[in-house]
Amino acid sequence: xxxxxxxxxxxxxxxxxxxxxxxxxxxxxxxxxxxxxxxxxxxxxxxxxxxxxxxxxxxxxxxxxxxxxxxxxxxxxxxxxxxxxxxxxxxxxxxxxxxxxxxxxxxxxxxxxxxxxxxxxxxxxxxxxxxxxxxxxxxxxxxxxxx
Amino acid sequence: xxxxxxxxxxxxxxxxxxxxxxxxxxxxxxxxxxxxxxxxxxxxxxxxxxxxxxxxxxxxxxxxxxxxxxxxxxxxxxxxxxxxxxxxxxxxxxxxxxxxxxxxxxxxxxxxxxxxxxxxxxxxxxxxxxxxxxxxxxxxxxxxxxx
Amino acid sequence: xxxxxxxxxxxxxxxxxxxxxxxxxxxxxxxxxxxxxxxxxxxxxxxxxxxxxxxxxxxxxxxxxxxxxxxxxxxxxxxxxxxxxxxxxxxxxxxxxxxxxxxxxxxxxxxxxxxxxxxxxxxxxxxxxxxxxxxxxxxxxxxxxxxxxxxxxxxxxxxxxxxxxxxxxxxxxxxxxxxxxxxxxxxxxxxxxxxxxxxxxxxxxxxxxxxxxxxxxxxxxxxxxxxxxxxxxxxxxxxxxxxxxxxxxxxxxxxxxxxxxxxxxxxxxxxxxxxxxxxxxxxxxxxxxxxxx
Amino acid sequence: xxxxxxxxxxxxxxxxxxxxxxxxxxxxxxxxxxxxxxxxxxxxxxxxxxxxxxxxxxxxxxxxxxxxxxxxxxxxxxxxxxxxxxxxxxxxxxxxxxxxxxxxxxxxxxxxxxxxxxxxxxxxxxxxxxxxxxxxxxxxxxxxxxxxxxxxxxxxxxxxxxxxxxxxxxxxxxxxxxxxxxxxxxxxxxxxxxxxxxxxxxxxxxxxxxxxxxxxxxxxxxxxxxxxxxxxxxxxxxxxxxxxxxxxxxxxxxxxxxxxxxxxxxxxxxxxxxxxxxxxxxxxxxxxxxxxx
Ligand SMILES: [Fe+3]
Ligand SMILES: [Fe+3]
Numbered sequence: 001x002x003x004x005x006x007x008x009x010x011x012x013x014x015x016x017x018x019x020x021x022x023x024x025x026x027x028x029x030x031x032x033x034x035x036x037x038x039x040x041x042x043x044x045x046x047x048x049x050x051x052x053x054x055x056x057x058x059x060x061x062x063x064x065x066x067x068x069x070x071x072x073x074x075x076x077x078x079x080x081x082x083x084x085x086x087x088x089x090x091x092x093x094x095x096x097x098x099x100x101x102x103x104x105x106x107x108x109x110x111x112x113x114x115x116x117x118x119x120x121x122x123x124x125x126x127x128x129x130x131x132x133x134x135x136x137x138x139x140x141x142x143x144x145x146x147x
Numbered sequence: 148x149x150x151x152x153x154x155x156x157x158x159x160x161x162x163x164x165x166x167x168x169x170x171x172x173x174x175x176x177x178x179x180x181x182x183x184x185x186x187x188x189x190x191x192x193x194x195x196x197x198x199x200x201x202x203x204x205x206x207x208x209x210x211x212x213x214x215x216x217x218x219x220x221x222x223x224x225x226x227x228x229x230x231x232x233x234x235x236x237x238x239x240x241x242x243x244x245x246x247x248x249x250x251x252x253x254x255x256x257x258x259x260x261x262x263x264x265x266x267x268x269x270x271x272x273x274x275x276x277x278x279x280x281x282x283x284x285x286x287x288x289x290x291x292x293x294x
Numbered sequence: 295x296x297x298x299x300x301x302x303x304x305x306x307x308x309x310x311x312x313x314x315x316x317x318x319x320x321x322x323x324x325x326x327x328x329x330x331x332x333x334x335x336x337x338x339x340x341x342x343x344x345x346x347x348x349x350x351x352x353x354x355x356x357x358x359x360x361x362x363x364x365x366x367x368x369x370x371x372x373x374x375x376x377x378x379x380x381x382x383x384x385x386x387x388x389x390x391x392x393x394x395x396x397x398x399x400x401x402x403x404x405x406x407x408x409x410x411x412x413x414x415x416x417x418x419x420x421x422x423x424x425x426x427x428x429x430x431x432x433x434x435x436x437x438x439x440x441x442x443x444x445x446x447x448x449x450x451x452x453x454x455x456x457x458x459x460x461x462x463x464x465x466x467x468x469x470x471x472x473x474x475x476x477x478x479x480x481x482x483x484x485x486x487x488x489x490x491x492x493x494x495x496x497x498x499x500x501x502x503x504x505x506x507x508x509x510x511x512x513x514x515x516x517x518x519x520x521x522x523x524x525x526x527x528x529x530x531x532x533x534x535x536x537x538x539x540x541x542x543x544x545x546x547x548x549x550x551x552x553x554x555x556x557x558x559x560x561x562x563x564x565x566x567x568x569x570x571x572x573x574x575x576x577x578x579x580x581x582x583x584x585x586x587x
Numbered sequence: 588x589x590x591x592x593x594x595x596x597x598x599x600x601x602x603x604x605x606x607x608x609x610x611x612x613x614x615x616x617x618x619x620x621x622x623x624x625x626x627x628x629x630x631x632x633x634x635x636x637x638x639x640x641x642x643x644x645x646x647x648x649x650x651x652x653x654x655x656x657x658x659x660x661x662x663x664x665x666x667x668x669x670x671x672x673x674x675x676x677x678x679x680x681x682x683x684x685x686x687x688x689x690x691x692x693x694x695x696x697x698x699x700x701x702x703x704x705x706x707x708x709x710x711x712x713x714x715x716x717x718x719x720x721x722x723x724x725x726x727x728x729x730x731x732x733x734x735x736x737x738x739x740x741x742x743x744x745x746x747x748x749x750x751x752x753x754x755x756x757x758x759x760x761x762x763x764x765x766x767x768x769x770x771x772x773x774x775x776x777x778x779x780x781x782x783x784x785x786x787x788x789x790x791x792x793x794x795x796x797x798x799x800x801x802x803x804x805x806x807x808x809x810x811x812x813x814x815x816x817x818x819x820x821x822x823x824x825x826x827x828x829x830x831x832x833x834x835x836x837x838x839x840x841x842x843x844x845x846x847x848x849x850x851x852x853x854x855x856x857x858x859x860x861x862x863x864x865x866x867x868x869x870x871x872x873x874x875x876x877x878x879x880x
Binding site: 003017018019021022025 | 369392393396397399400401404411413474
């Protein structure tokens with residue numbers, strides 16, 4: 001496609017455009033189904049069986065079961081749809097957003113209280129800010145994976 | 148409202164605008180419900196009971212039961228929605244349209260075969276064409292009501 | 295680069311679909327109408343497009359009063375023929391073209407048209423009757439439509455419907471969008487609905503043969519002027535449902551001789567033109583225009 | 588004649604609604620945020636409008652991927668607070684203003700904005716949190732919002748979202764529409780969403796205090812220039828969800844100093860302005876602008 005996509009060079013950021021939307025259609029439809037209490041209960045009772053009712057890819061199903069939101073987004077999920085999974089688990093938006101960074105809940109909350117993540121070094125891929133690919137995961141996540 | 152409505156001076160014609168749409172919301176929603184076979188059956192089995200499930204005015208319900216499509220339109224119905232009533236009765240669009248003129252099915256069909264209704268005298272209310280208010284109903288309808 | 299090579303215009307009267315589905319096309323009433331499409335069916339075979347961008351209106355089928363989009367583009371993989379109350383038409387499922395449709399949606403929204411993107415919808419006679427007229431009778435299971443279709447639904451049910459000028463400008467934006475698609479594919483754009491008809495009230499059955507043909511002349515030869523015809527003229531001269539004709543201006547605006555809102559260069563070739571009265575309540579108009587180098 | 592007398596701008600962070608619903612507004616974390624709205628709640632009482640035209644975005648609540656309208660106007664009589672997965676917020680039902688809403692829809696479509704008209708929809712935190720912030724805690728049954736609300740939903744979920752310029756032009760069209768309504772009523776227009784926030788990936792939690800405040804200056808003092816800020820700047824500088832700020836330009840475009848796409852006459856009065864970090868993942872911005880003779 002010849003359409004301009006200037007947003008491809010922002011680190012740690014996937015823009016939900018028509019292409020992502022096509023990729024993630026059934027994943028997001030599955031998420032929407034969780035807006036009904038009876039579906040939330042059915043999903044929690046047997047995640048695999050519930051996921052198998054949807055025309056999702058195996059990769060998408062695995063990402064949901066692992067609650068790997070970064071992976072879900074790469075596979076076409078959109079955060080407002082994925083939030084229905086968090087709601088099903090009783091998680092807040094702050095817990096969900098934090099989970100994508102590798103930081104612990106407390107670390108992420110403290111970062112926000114201190115004024116949030118700086119934009120310096122995080123505008124373009126290739127700079128050296130804390131959101132750049134070579135510096136993931138952050139916080140507690142980096143220690144766990146580092147050893 | 149100060150918006151221009153230049154279409155108010157066309158004889159025998161109700162334009163389905165926002166105002167009509169507001170008036171006819173539940174009437175048209177009722178019609179949409181007839182797109183399901185089980186609802187058509189329930190409606191035909193007991194029209195009054197089925198209509199009472201909808202927040203329609205008594206006048207709208209009477210107009211539906213009388214199959215008075217002109218009345219239904221004046222009360223906010225739109226022809227594409229009202230067509231679901233015709234479909235429920237096994238009627239075609241030609242039968243429905245003809246029924247609004249007072250002509251018999253054959254008279255209306257013959258008018259169409261002869262090239263349709265002329266626009267002459269039917270552009271503005273106050274002219275003398277066959278669609279003008281003072282010349283209703285037309286065809287067989289005029290004879291019945293005339294005696 | 296993708297390109298639009300031709301535009302097709304046709305009425306989409308539901309009774310035509312019924313006549314085909316019940317194999318009545320050779321009856322006296324219907325034979326003269328279908329004869330007007332014999333050329334077109336052969337032309338479709340000889341000039342098979344890769345994708346059809348099909349402009350039509352939904353007739354309170356997919357869209358109730360709950361949600362009324364002015365312009366809706368289908369980006370789904372397929373669309374089922376709708377049950378409009380008489381049972382679904384026995385015609386093949388309509389395959390979409392999600393990639394080109396999404397591309398057009400993106401481009402056209404960035405040109406300031408406020409589209410609604412639709413991923414789930416059944417398509418009614420407004421879309422399937424033109425396909426049947428141009429492709430002939432097909433078995434719903436064994437056959438398939440000749441190519442993918444992108445449904446583009448215009449609100450002409452609840453006023454205000456978009457103006458002729460808005461539709462004409464939209465056609466230009468769609469052409470730009472198609473021409474920025476990287477694949478080398480051949481796209482046809484169809485405008486459907488009309489011609490003169492009125493389905494309501496004491497004026498039901500109105501047909502204005504002279505106005506229809508003058509409008510068709512204007513649409514072909516001076517689309518800039520045609521786009522300026524106000525709604526009220528359609529209603530007064532061509533009946534309340536004659537307003538569907540504004541959709542033809544979307545297809546006309548996408549032809550190669552329209553640039554920056556003006557005509558320039560040679561007119562498209564008029565490959566075919568046909569007019570007939572009646573089909574049920576309606577006058578039937580039809581034309582095929584081709585961009586020729 | 589109806590008139591727009593003021594515009595209100597505010598973030599609509601869901602956690603703010605939760606804090607109010609759970610009566611946590613006086614906790615250390617929340618107290619500084621709610622303090623910024625004390626003035627606003629009093630101002631609302633002293634300047635009660637007859638109708639609020641509330642621009643917000645739906646967060647995959649009323650609109651799934653089945654249908655994504657770029658601009659949707661609510662013409663219904665009422666809207667229920669939505670269950671977004673945590674149960675519906677305990678706030679009053681939102682009463683609509685079908686007559687003014689339909690009038691605005693008709694006028695704005697005739698000004699070439701391709702709206703989707705919606706008659707049935709639940710409203711999510713995008714609409715109810717601003718109401719709660721400006722009106723305070725209300726009992727869902729015994730209390731009512733101070734006036735009818737016309738919900739106007741903008742797609743900022745799936746790209747492409749409408750440009751700042753399109754939003755700014757839309758605001759002007761809405762003002763024209765309101766001013767052609769015969770009843771002598773006082774309308775407030777609200778723009779909600781933003782300010783900088785990113786809810787996804789390794790960059791989650793991004794806050795750009797400097798950019799936010801510069802943007803706010805520009806939006807107030809030079810909205811024509813502000814409308815030209817491209818999407819990518821919002822994403823790069825204010826986070827992927829910072830794009831919600833384009834909705835503020837609809838409200839700004841409806842103010843009396845904007846005419847024919849240019850500024851003329853005195854700037855609106857800045858009655859109140861507030862900025863705070865954090866609310867959950869988000870920077871919170873808020874302003875009240877009034878047209879003064
Ligand atoms: Fe039609
Ligand atoms: Fe939001």
